Amino acid sequence: MSVITRAASAAMFDPVRETMSRDELQALQLRRLVWSLGHACDKVDHHRRAFAAKGIRPADIGRLDDLRHVPFTTKLDLRDNYPYGLLAVPREGLSRLHASSGTTGKPTVVGYTRADLETWAELGARTLAACGARPGDLVHNAYGYGLFTGGLGFHYGAERLGCTVIPMSGGNTEKQIAMIADLGATVLACTPSYALNIAEQAEKDGVDLAGGPLRLAVFGAEPWSEGIRSDIDRRLGVRAQDTYGLSEIMGPGVGAECPERNGLHGWEDHFLFEIIDPETLEPLPPGTAGELVITTLTKQALPMVRYRTRDITRLMTGPCGCGRTHARLERITGRSDDMLIIRGVNVYPSQVESVLLGRDGIVPHYQLVVRRDGAMDHLTVEVEADPLLADGDYSRVGAGIRHHVKSLIGVTCDVVLKNPGELPRSLGKAVRVKDLRNV
Numbered sequence: 001m002s003v004i005t006r007a008a009s010a011a012m013f014d015p016v017r018e019t020m021s022r023d024e025l026q027a028l029q030l031r032r033l034v035w036s037l038g039h040a041c042d043k044v045d046h047h048r049r050a051f052a053a054k055g056i057r058p059a060d061i062g063r064l065d066d067l068r069h070v071p072f073t074t075k076l077d078l079r080d081n082y083p084y085g086l087l088a089v090p091r092e093g094l095s096r097l098h099a100s101s102g103t104t105g106k107p108t109v110v111g112y113t114r115a116d117l118e119t120w121a122e123l124g125a126r127t128l129a130a131c132g133a134r135p136g137d138l139v140h141n142a143y144g145y146g147l148f149t150g151g152l153g154f155h156y157g158a159e160r161l162g163c164t165v166i167p168m169s170g171g172n173t174e175k176q177i178a179m180i181a182d183l184g185a186t187v188l189a190c191t192p193s194y195a196l197n198i199a200e201q202a203e204k205d206g207v208d209l210a211g212g213p214l215r216l217a218v219f220g221a222e223p224w225s226e227g228i229r230s231d232i233d234r235r236l237g238v239r240a241q242d243t244y245g246l247s248e249i250m251g252p253g254v255g256a257e258c259p260e261r262n263g264l265h266g267w268e269d270h271f272l273f274e275i276i277d278p279e280t281l282e283p284l285p286p287g288t289a290g291e292l293v294i295t296t297l298t299k300q301a302l303p304m305v306r307y308r309t310r311d312i313t314r315l316m317t318g319p320c321g322c323g324r325t326h327a328r329l330e331r332i333t334g335r336s337d338d339m340l341i342i343r344g345v346n347v348y349p350s351q352v353e354s355v356l357l358g359r360d361g362i363v364p365h366y367q368l369v370v371r372r373d374g375a376m377d378h379l380t381v382e383v384e385a386d387p388l389l390a391d392g393d394y395s396r397v398g399a400g401i402r403h404h405v406k407s408l409i410g411v412t413c414d415v416v417l418k419n420p421g422e423l424p425r426s427l428g429k430a431v432r433v434k435d436l437r438n439v
């Protein structure tokens with residue numbers, strides 16, 4: 001990293017919170033953990049009962065390592081206590097509610113006190129700053145506004161940082177492009193799959209966004225690959241950075257990539273991160289890949305105790321060139337519930353994306369279709385042909401992809417090349433898997 005970049009990003013640190021020594025950080029975490037677990041057990045029946053069932057009390061936590069004895073919380077617990085059962089404050093004490101719609105059943109409802117919203121804005125600002133946004137930037141926010149946390153989460157974070165926000169929300173892509181160009185946005189905040197949609201539409205409309213003032217894209221909310229990163233960097237003329245978050249914990253702003261692009265700093269003064277083996281549920285040593293578990297340290301309305309995110313990553317605690325001391329999460333490759341098992345081989349959509357990206361003859365719009373073929377699951381990769389690909393070359397390109405998926409991921413699949421524009425375009429989170437096994 002160059003001296004100039006380091007100095008520039010250092011200017012945007014919170015010098016107290018973001019660069020404290022690991023010892024200081026862990027001492028702060030322990031103090032806050034004891035408060036948070038006590039708060040959860042005092043105010044929430046579910047947590048009190050779960051602790052009692054394990055025969056432990058918050059006061060028994062003397063070291064961070066003791067967290068391994070504390071019960072987990074899952075999405076099912078949120079559903080079972082729908083809508084307000086896990087709140088640690090009366091409903092009247094909430095300033096806002098958000099909700100995330102699952103694929104089945106009731107949505108997950110989350111609540112925030114005024115102080116929680118303050119913390120969220122602060123961490124949103126920290127997240128944007130880590131990615132490279134600065135006061136005075138013009139932020140075009142195309143994350144969905146509404147119950148989804150993406151829109152309002154980044155909105156208040158950007159305002160807190162001192163940016164000007166265009167609260168665009170998702171959809172109406174042609175209008176988005178006109179606004180980005182006419183108003184001179186410098187930062188684009190949206191999902192990576194929606195940014196691809198914007199890039200494609202701008203190229204069709206003959207609008208040169210790469211030649212304009214846009215310089216940074218703040219992505220998140222779904223898995224994406226390095227291939228998509230370089231594609232978008234080039235087509236939109238930006239530096240695309242990754243951010244992580246989930247509504248159950250807060251929304252966007254739980255972690256962010258710094259200019260080093262070597263993982264996402266998780267904001268450890270507000271969240272405690274663990275990696276567990278999803279089978280044995282035992283914590284794994286630093287550096288090992290597994291399921292991310294998060295405990296909130298400062299949340300008032302909805303304290304979360306060892307929340308099982310289902311997201312697969314690894315935690316890196318070594319020093320980072322940017323100077324921040326907060327541990328880094330490796331980019332999320334996928335969720336354990338998105339993992340497909342095809343003839344015994346574990347496959348994440350993001351692995352297939354990595355194989356597809358950069359190959360000649362196709363564009364980065366794809367979907368994985370899973371069907372049941374007798375007792376076996378069968379995978380078809382549907383990917384769009386480059387508009388310049390000659391009809392006679394479809395089968396050669398398809399065969400090349402099939403071969404690479406087999407040799408790099410180890411799974412046999414069919415590849416169907418779709419005509420340009422045939423696959424659905426994302427307006428928010430892309431739907432990468434079409435599961436036809438139970439229809």
Ligand code: DLL
Nearest residue numbers: 100150220221222223243244245246247251252332
């Ligand atoms: O997606 C919050 C968010 C909004 C994060 C905008 C970043 C930007 P949920 O709708 O509750 O919240 O979905 C959370 O999305 O558990 C991950 O599976 C996935 N996810 C979030 N960020 C990333 C990322 C928002 N950077 C779920 N890479 C999480 C991969 C991500 N997956």
